[in-house]
Amino acid sequence: MVNTLLRYISNHKLSFFTSVIVIVGMYWFYFVDAIRAESMLGFAWRYSIPLVLAAMVGIIGERSGVVNIGIEGQMLTSAFIGFFGAAYTGSLIMGMFLGVGTGVVMGAFLAWTTVKWQMDQIIAGVVLNIVAAGITSFYYTQGQLLPTLMPKWSVPILSDIPLIGPVFFERGFFGLATLVFVVLLQIMLFRTRWGLRTRAIGEYPSAADTAGIDVIKMRIVNVTIAGALAGCAGAYLSLEATSTFERGFTAGRGFLALAILIFGAWYPNRVMFAALFFGFTTALASQLQADKVVDIPQQFVNLLPYVMTLIVLALAVGRVRPPAAVGQPFVKGSG
Amino acid sequence: MSEQIQTRSPLGRIWDIAVRYQAIVVPVVALTLAFTIGGVLIALQGVNPLIAYESLFRAALFSGDGLLRTLQKATPLILTGMAVSIALRLGLFNIGAQGQLIFGALASAYFGYSLAGAPTIVILPTAIAAGILAGAMWASIAGLLKAYRGVHEVISTIMLNSIAYGLIEFLISGPLQEPDQVLLRTPAVADNARLGNIGSVPVAFIGAVLLAFLVAWMLNRTTTGFQFNTVGKNKFAALYSGMKISRLTVLAMVFSGGLAGLGGAIETLGIVHRYESGFNVGLGFDGITIALLARANPLATIPAALLVAMLRAGSATLQFDTGIKPEVVDLLLAITLLLVSIPVLANILFRDRAQKQENVTSGWGS
Numbered sequence: 001m002v003n004t005l006l007r008y009i010s011n012h013k014l015s016f017f018t019s020v021i022v023i024v025g026m027y028w029f030y031f032v033d034a035i036r037a038e039s040m041l042g043f044a045w046r047y048s049i050p051l052v053l054a055a056m057v058g059i060i061g062e063r064s065g066v067v068n069i070g071i072e073g074q075m076l077t078s079a080f081i082g083f084f085g086a087a088y089t090g091s092l093i094m095g096m097f098l099g100v101g102t103g104v105v106m107g108a109f110l111a112w113t114t115v116k117w118q119m120d121q122i123i124a125g126v127v128l129n130i131v132a133a134g135i136t137s138f139y140y141t142q143g144q145l146l147p148t149l150m151p152k153w154s155v156p157i158l159s160d161i162p163l164i165g166p167v168f169f170e171r172g173f174f175g176l177a178t179l180v181f182v183v184l185l186q187i188m189l190f191r192t193r194w195g196l197r198t199r200a201i202g203e204y205p206s207a208a209d210t211a212g213i214d215v216i217k218m219r220i221v222n223v224t225i226a227g228a229l230a231g232c233a234g235a236y237l238s239l240e241a242t243s244t245f246e247r248g249f250t251a252g253r254g255f256l257a258l259a260i261l262i263f264g265a266w267y268p269n270r271v272m273f274a275a276l277f278f279g280f281t282t283a284l285a286s287q288l289q290a291d292k293v294v295d296i297p298q299q300f301v302n303l304l305p306y307v308m309t310l311i312v313l314a315l316a317v318g319r320v321r322p323p324a325a326v327g328q329p330f331v332k333g334s335g
Numbered sequence: 336m337s338e339q340i341q342t343r344s345p346l347g348r349i350w351d352i353a354v355r356y357q358a359i360v361v362p363v364v365a366l367t368l369a370f371t372i373g374g375v376l377i378a379l380q381g382v383n384p385l386i387a388y389e390s391l392f393r394a395a396l397f398s399g400d401g402l403l404r405t406l407q408k409a410t411p412l413i414l415t416g417m418a419v420s421i422a423l424r425l426g427l428f429n430i431g432a433q434g435q436l437i438f439g440a441l442a443s444a445y446f447g448y449s450l451a452g453a454p455t456i457v458i459l460p461t462a463i464a465a466g467i468l469a470g471a472m473w474a475s476i477a478g479l480l481k482a483y484r485g486v487h488e489v490i491s492t493i494m495l496n497s498i499a500y501g502l503i504e505f506l507i508s509g510p511l512q513e514p515d516q517v518l519l520r521t522p523a524v525a526d527n528a529r530l531g532n533i534g535s536v537p538v539a540f541i542g543a544v545l546l547a548f549l550v551a552w553m554l555n556r557t558t559t560g561f562q563f564n565t566v567g568k569n570k571f572a573a574l575y576s577g578m579k580i581s582r583l584t585v586l587a588m589v590f591s592g593g594l595a596g597l598g599g600a601i602e603t604l605g606i607v608h609r610y611e612s613g614f615n616v617g618l619g620f621d622g623i624t625i626a627l628l629a630r631a632n633p634l635a636t637i638p639a640a641l642l643v644a645m646l647r648a649g650s651a652t653l654q655f656d657t658g659i660k661p662e663v664v665d666l667l668l669a670i671t672l673l674l675v676s677i678p679v680l681a682n683i684l685f686r687d688r689a690q691k692q693e694n695v696t697s698g699w700g701s
Contacts, residue, residue, distance in 0.1 A: 069489055113677050113679075117677065117678050117679060117682075118678075119676070119677055119678055122428055122489060123428070123627065123676060124676070124677075126428065126430065126489070126623065127627070127672055127673060127676050127677075130620070130623065130624065130668075130669055130672060131669040131670075131672070131673055133665065133669075134662070134665035134666045134668065134669030134670075135666060135669065137662040137665055138660060138662040138663055138665060138666040140662075251497075252493055252494075252496075252497055255489075255490055255493045255494070258490055259490055259494075297505050297509075299501045299502070299504050299505040299508075300501070300505065302501055303497070303498050303501040303502070306494040306495075306497045306498050306501075307494075307498060309490070309494050310480065310486070310491060310494050310495075313480070313484070313486040313487075313490065313491070314480055314484040314486055315484075
């Protein structure tokens with residue numbers, strides 16, 4: 001047992017020591033200034049939840065060989081349908097179902113056009129975004145309210161851990177579900193038959209096809225199911241994070257998620273830490289600005305995530321390798 | 336063989352022509368379908384769709400200065416449509432025409448008011464050139480990131496859009512703000528830096544149409560155009576024949592951003608006469624719709640832009656007359672775009688004679 005643990009550590013030296021340094025650093029900060037540490041980490045995680053969910057949509061799609069640029073549109077429509085569904089039916093749970101369902105429907109649409117009809121994947125995604133913006137802004141009405149706020153749950157025992165407890169384990173439904181999804185997807189991708197097959201059709205579809213895997217069907221199913229996560233991300237934004245909906249509500253988060261996906265090298269666990277890094281940097285910048293430590297205009301603080309995305313991508317691309325067949329339609333017998 | 340051709344019925348011959356020109360037929364059918372679906376949605380809102388469409392088009396074409404406003408709106412749209420098209424030829428999907436356009440608009444507004452007092456021959460070309468340069472420079476960031484760091488242009492241009500918005504909000508709320516003004520806007524440009532109209536045709540519209548022919552000539556008749564198309568069609572063939580893909584990528588983004596920036600400059604000098612927060616919204620995004628409707632053909636962006644401009648120009652009156660929200664235009668365009676871009680419509684119409692749509696954009700890592 002101890003031996004296995006030691007071997008694991010020596011095999012993953014870099015990630016092990018980075019996490020140790022990060023955790024020690026966080027708790028050192030917590031003992032210096034508990035209130036700030038908790039509020040900043042809380043901000044970082046609230047900021048990360050939709051990004052992590054959306055990035056996992058990308059992970060599933062791209063690991064199976066389908067680029068999904070339409071995540072933004074999926075999130076926007078899900079947030080819209082979730083919010084107005086809840087407002088009109090008077091039931092938050094109904095809104096959650098409708099929101100998640102919308103993500104699935106849009107995922108199915110994207111899957112069908114790109115996999116079955118072999119439409120250009122990037123164009124299909126952008127069209128999905130434009131359509132989502134068009135529909136939501138036409139049917140948007142002002143002055144709707146949610147029937148109830150999303151209740152917060154505390155996970156027993158775990159929520160009593162200082163710092164980490166209140167930040168990660170006292171959340172609404174989607175906040176807690178995100179943690180479960182990250183762990184679940186990590187295990188499923190690398191420890192199950194589904195995961196092996198998904199990675200196979202994204203790396204070398206014709207070999208997978210020879211081995212008897214139905215590439216087309218599996219891609220369609222994966223992209224469709226991933227839509228549920230996009231639905232969660234959208235519903236989180238309108239039902240849990242803010243309890244409101246505005247035009248253009250998602251504000252480019254679907255694209256930030258794609259950058260985080262590359263930063264996290266298509267691994268669910270790394271994506272979660274990449275998103276937290278983004279969130280924490282943003283929290284740090286606004287804190288420094290609020291405390292008048294540095295004198296930068298508010299607009300520049302708001303721009304930080306976008307600038308960071310560009311820098312991170314410029315540095316990361318080339319170091320990380322995308323699934324080999326991503327973006328290429330599969331035609332049976334032509335590879 | 337020759338007998339077979341002669342036995343073709345007249346209807347069959349018309350069908351042959353339709354198949355040959357399906358690049359035009361498909362968008363027209365898509366448009367008709369979109370207006371039908373849109374009509375149903377309008378009817379669901381309790382308004383007679385025929386009355387709604389009549390009010391929309393009357394306002395856009397026949398009432399008072401309707402035609403002028405339509406053409407004014409069409410001008411920057413032709414340019415942003417071409418901006419997206421030219422990059423698409425090389426396999427680059429420039430989603431950032433919006434950011435490039437607002438940078439162009441701000442730059443030309445700055446030179447338009449800070450050079451006030453200079454003769455027209457100096458101020459007007461400077462303001463326009465500044466717009467083009469600003470747009471080109473902003474787009475070149477995405478081009479350089481794509482060419483030398485492999486950052487996908489869809490993500491980088493979206494990020495650059497947001498950054499452009501933030502930077503410009505900062506500039507017009509501080510350094511470039513009109514003195515003693517609460518609104519976020521620059522001072523007005525000098526009178527002799529404004530673009531006028533000949534009757535109900537804006538000068539800039541004529542310029543944009545001429546430019547469309549120039550771009551078409553560039554793409555179809557010059558070495559650079561040939562290289563653009565080759566890289567877009569087959570990167571490996573282009574590489575093998577010694578074309579410098581990195582340089583061409585940056586060049587395409589510079590052209591693309593320059594066109595978008597020019598669109599912004601014209602919007603500033605021709606209509607808004609200053610940079611004002613909240614103006615110019617959506618011109619760059621409509622450019623994407625227009626380019627996809629026109630299938631990246633620069634000449635086809637003219638009718639596509641006119642269509643979008645007509646809808647946008649008429650939408651305010653539509654709301655006044657019937658209470659239908661102006662966003663109905665976004666809905667109509669979204670449905671059209673969906674029908675044009677998914678290959679299924681062409682397949683239903685022409686079955687095995689449908690043109691195969693190629694994969695135009697580039698994948699992730701490359």
